[in-house]
Amino acid sequence: MAESAYDNLLDELEKLPGIGRRSAERIAFHLLRQSAESSVHLANALTRFRTNLKVCDTCGHVTESDPCPICADPKRDTWTLLVVEQPSDVVAIEQAGAYRGRYHVLMGRLSPMEAIGAGELNIAGLLDRVKSAKGDDAITEVILGTNPTLEGDGTALYLAESLTQLGVKVTRLARGMPVGSSLQTVSKAVLSDAIQARTQSAS
Numbered sequence: 001m002a003e004s005a006y007d008n009l010l011d012e013l014e015k016l017p018g019i020g021r022r023s024a025e026r027i028a029f030h031l032l033r034q035s036a037e038s039s040v041h042l043a044n045a046l047t048r049f050r051t052n053l054k055v056c057d058t059c060g061h062v063t064e065s066d067p068c069p070i071c072a073d074p075k076r077d078t079w080t081l082l083v084v085e086q087p088s089d090v091v092a093i094e095q096a097g098a099y100r101g102r103y104h105v106l107m108g109r110l111s112p113m114e115a116i117g118a119g120e121l122n123i124a125g126l127l128d129r130v131k132s133a134k135g136d137d138a139i140t141e142v143i144l145g146t147n148p149t150l151e152g153d154g155t156a157l158y159l160a161e162s163l164t165q166l167g168v169k170v171t172r173l174a175r176g177m178p179v180g181s182s183l184q185t186v187s188k189a190v191l192s193d194a195i196q197a198r199t200q201s202a203s
């Protein structure tokens with residue numbers, strides 16, 4: 001007998017990362033409470049996403065063309081590479097408009113708790129890229145832009161070791177005091193970084 005539409009949906013949802021049976025049921029009931037139209041929008045978004053988007057072979061960013069517009073842009077520096085965890089990090093940095101180099105997207109961070117090792121991330125691609133870029137296109141600086149979390153810091157440490165062996169300069173994004181925060185509420189790591197990366201006060 002064919003599987004019911006309900007079970008079929010639960011089976012498909014459960015294949016997604018972080019979604020167990022209980023979450024799948026919650027999503028299914030949520031969709032039932034919404035209009036039928038909103039499910040159609042979700043289905044269309046999924047189809048459009050999978051049909052139009054791919055992963056850039058060079059940097060791992062999500063893109064509608066391969067190479068992505070950033071890798072293909074001849075006006076961007078080829079000698080600086082900013083390593084980030086997710087495509088959304090590229091979007092955030094691009095919106096800030098202060099960076100003119102290229103990117104490398106890891107698609108996550110090392111996480112011993114979740115059994116995510118170097119093989120699960122786009123790390124071999126990063127090392128190959130640094131090794132194979134030669135002449136005018138040689139990469140001279142890799143900026144580590146992983147998130148300032150325990151796992152992000154661990155990933156940065158791992159990458160710094162591997163990259164330094166390749167003779168490339170490795171830097172880390174500076175971490176300052178978040179706007180609107182106070183000295184009492186920010187973590188020790190943020191405070192210590194803010195002191196180290198202090199800047200001359202404008203007079």
Ligand SMILES: [Zn+2]
Nearest residue numbers: 056059068071
């Ligand atoms: Zn790219």
